[in-house]
Amino acid sequence: MSADQGVAAEPLLRVDDLRVDYRGVVAVGGVSLRVAEGQCVAVIGANGAGKTSLLRAVGGFVPAGAGSRVELAGVDLTRMPAHRRVRAGLGSVLENRHLFPHMTVRDNLELGAAAAPGRSGAGLRGALSLLPELEGLLDRRAATLSGGQQQFVAIGRALATEPRLLLLDEPTNGLAPRLVERVIEIVRHLRAAGTATLLVEQRLEVAVAITAEVHVLAHGRVVHSTDGDTADLARIAHSAYLS
């Protein structure tokens, strides 16, 4: 057998037994998942299932509990602060976007590029080529933009860091249907360009429009994983959402 036969490629992101608790409230109760290079993996679940906590712990915005492990391209990120995870290749688009409201769109994007020094330097240009709708907004202050426009700036800022893997927290939340379609298109483009994505979504139809790799989260645990077969997903998600 040749060296590459029958040997699965190392995943880009490995999350093992991830736990998050908030002073005794268990939000994530031991989640393990993998994201391969260029793959998009979605985590869906009802309000309070633990999706945001999971994503934040991967990004380093809340601490992971004892025994948890988060690894990107073989580098242990588990106790690394968020800004160093960005340099290691993790870009994040969080809930509430966290833009700098009094800075221009250009400055917000440049901050993204500056957060990951030593990359190719093409981050800002790459973000703008994927998000041409930002070109006409570059001199506007972020605070003056609509919610949808701000969401694209948040995505652009994360892309300006030239991430190997993008964390997306409900990126279509509150967007008009046309913009939801646009976000779906952007994530598909990213995948085609080789950027991996870990997407958390409440809306099943958005997740399956992007990927067939879906984990269903309920009460902080993965209760179903599709492994590429989404046939029963609506029924499973429905029962998870109602349990």
Ligand SMILES: Nc1ncnc2c1ncn2[C@@H]1O[C@H](COP(=O)(O)OP(=O)(O)OP(=O)(O)O)[C@@H](O)[C@H]1O
């Ligand atoms: N800062 C916090 N302090 C205490 N409990 C929290 C905190 N953040 C979240 N929780 C609790 O952790 C659990 C998981 O919340 P989380 O926001 O991760 O779920 P979610 O699936 O993202 O929900 P939603 O779709 O509503 O955003 C919930 O029970 C929530 O009340």
